[in-house]
Amino acid sequence: MPLQKLTKEEIIYKSITVFRQKGYYRTNMSDLAxxxxxxxxxxxxxxxSKEAVMRHCLQMTSDWFKEHIFSIGYNxxxxxxxxxIALLDIYYKTFTKExxxxxxxxxxxxxxxVEDTFRDISKDFFKAWEQSLEAIFTTKYxxxxxxxxxxxxxxxxxxxxxxxxxNQDSSYLDRAIQESKKLY
Amino acid sequence: MPLQKLTKEEIIYKSITVFRQKGYYRTNMSDLAxxxxxxxxxxxxxxxSKEAVMRHCLQMTSDWFKEHIFSIGYNxxxxxxxxxIALLDIYYKTFTKExxxxxxxxxxxxxxxVEDTFRDISKDFFKAWEQSLEAIFTTKYxxxxxxxxxxxxxxxxxxxxxxxxxNQDSSYLDRAIQESKKLY
DNA sequence: GTCTATACACAGATAGAC
DNA sequence: GTCTATCTGTGTATAGAC
Numbered sequence: 001m002p003l004q005k006l007t008k009e010e011i012i013y014k015s016i017t018v019f020r021q022k023g024y025y026r027t028n029m030s031d032l033a034x035x036x037x038x039x040x041x042x043x044x045x046x047x048x049s050k051e052a053v054m055r056h057c058l059q060m061t062s063d064w065f066k067e068h069i070f071s072i073g074y075n076x077x078x079x080x081x082x083x084x085i086a087l088l089d090i091y092y093k094t095f096t097k098e099x100x101x102x103x104x105x106x107x108x109x110x111x112x113x114v115e116d117t118f119r120d121i122s123k124d125f126f127k128a129w130e131q132s133l134e135a136i137f138t139t140k141y142x143x144x145x146x147x148x149x150x151x152x153x154x155x156x157x158x159x160x161x162x163x164x165x166x167n168q169d170s171s172y173l174d175r176a177i178q179e180s181k182k183l184y
Numbered sequence: 185m186p187l188q189k190l191t192k193e194e195i196i197y198k199s200i201t202v203f204r205q206k207g208y209y210r211t212n213m214s215d216l217a218x219x220x221x222x223x224x225x226x227x228x229x230x231x232x233s234k235e236a237v238m239r240h241c242l243q244m245t246s247d248w249f250k251e252h253i254f255s256i257g258y259n260x261x262x263x264x265x266x267x268x269i270a271l272l273d274i275y276y277k278t279f280t281k282e283x284x285x286x287x288x289x290x291x292x293x294x295x296x297x298v299e300d301t302f303r304d305i306s307k308d309f310f311k312a313w314e315q316s317l318e319a320i321f322t323t324k325y326x327x328x329x330x331x332x333x334x335x336x337x338x339x340x341x342x343x344x345x346x347x348x349x350x351n352q353d354s355s356y357l358d359r360a361i362q363e364s365k366k367l368y
Numbered sequence: 369g370t371c372t373a374t375a376c377a378c379a380g381a382t383a384g385a386c
Numbered sequence: 387g388t389c390t391a392t393c394t395g396t397g398t399a400t401a402g403a404c
Binding site for chain 2: 151160
């Protein structure tokens with residue numbers, strides 16, 4: 001039984017929700033603390049800076065995607081085409097379930113030109129995504145084609161998320177998912 | 185001969201550069217004023233608020249795209265396939281020339297969840313883009329297909345811009361442009 | 369580990385002189 | 387139309403009591 005009300009992990013988990021809703025710069029330490037039921041002072045006991053909190057949030061999100069979604073690409077028990085279809089349907093659910101689209105795309109577009117702090121972890125996320133798709137395509141197509149198709153899936157989905165959020169209409173993402181299925 | 189050093193248009197033009205580089209929330213009035221060679225006080229003589237400046241910046245950008253780029257879609261003197269190729273090559277030049285990718289995508293992802301202020305003007309921009317492409321596809325394909333293809337071009341390019349910025353590698357955008365050419 | 373209080377910097381915006 | 391000076395709010399972060 002923990003002496004602290006919230007574990008560090010729970011604080012990060014809750015902070016992800018806030019950052020995803022308001023973005024990095026518009027989220028302030030009071031927002032994060034309040035949402036966790038803490039005061040600013042107490043919050044600073046756990047993390048030295050807002051940047052550190054964000055880094056942990058991105059890392060936890062990236063780890064979650066790798067463990068629960070990207071891993072499917074390497075599953076040996078499922079037929080490759082079925083794997084792709086399953087993955088694409090999970091993308092759709094994931095990116096429509098929570099508002100705000102793709103945490104990494106939002107963060108990188110918001111912060112990139114101002115600071116380089118979150119570039120590496122974001123690159124790592126997209127690299128892992130791409131490789132997970134490549135593992136599927138590569139059994140049917142040569143490596144260069146596989147890589148091209150993987151990138152095409154990702155760009156199409158990320159672009160569709162922008163239009164989906166802008167027009168508040170998930171059919172944009174659905175269209176991109178259906179187009180991506182044809183790539184196998 | 186103007187008494188003022190800078191016209192309102194010139195101030196907006198310069199402000200676009202700053203907003204594109206630092207984003208909306210990270211740009212402050214001092215940044216805008218300094219880049220225009222004015223003090224904050226003088227800057228506020230021209231615009232009542234930061235939001236108003238941004239609105240003018242987005243409007244001027246949207247107008248520029250409509251006049252110089254989207255208009256090509258309606259040009260009667262060029263063969264449709266050549267029009268599409270020309271347009272796509274201009275997209276590439278436009279989105280790689282200035283750093284920061286797509287002004288509207290960046291702005292909407294940054295501000296959308298916090299305030300609705302820039303949604304309408306952004307929707308209008310993407311609608312104009314889509315219609316300009318539809319005008320090309322529609323001479324060869326039925327209307328629903330034309331619309332689908334137009335959206336596919338836009339989503340692919342916007343997604344590719346994200347990966348281009350993230351990895352500082354314009355080949356992502358080039359790949360999306362080449363794929364889009366095949367859609368005719 | 370959590371709280372209150374506060375230091376310090378900077379943001380958006382305004383007032384009034386020139 | 388531009389300037390300096392300033393108001394006011396808010397942000398990140400810290401200090402120190404409990």
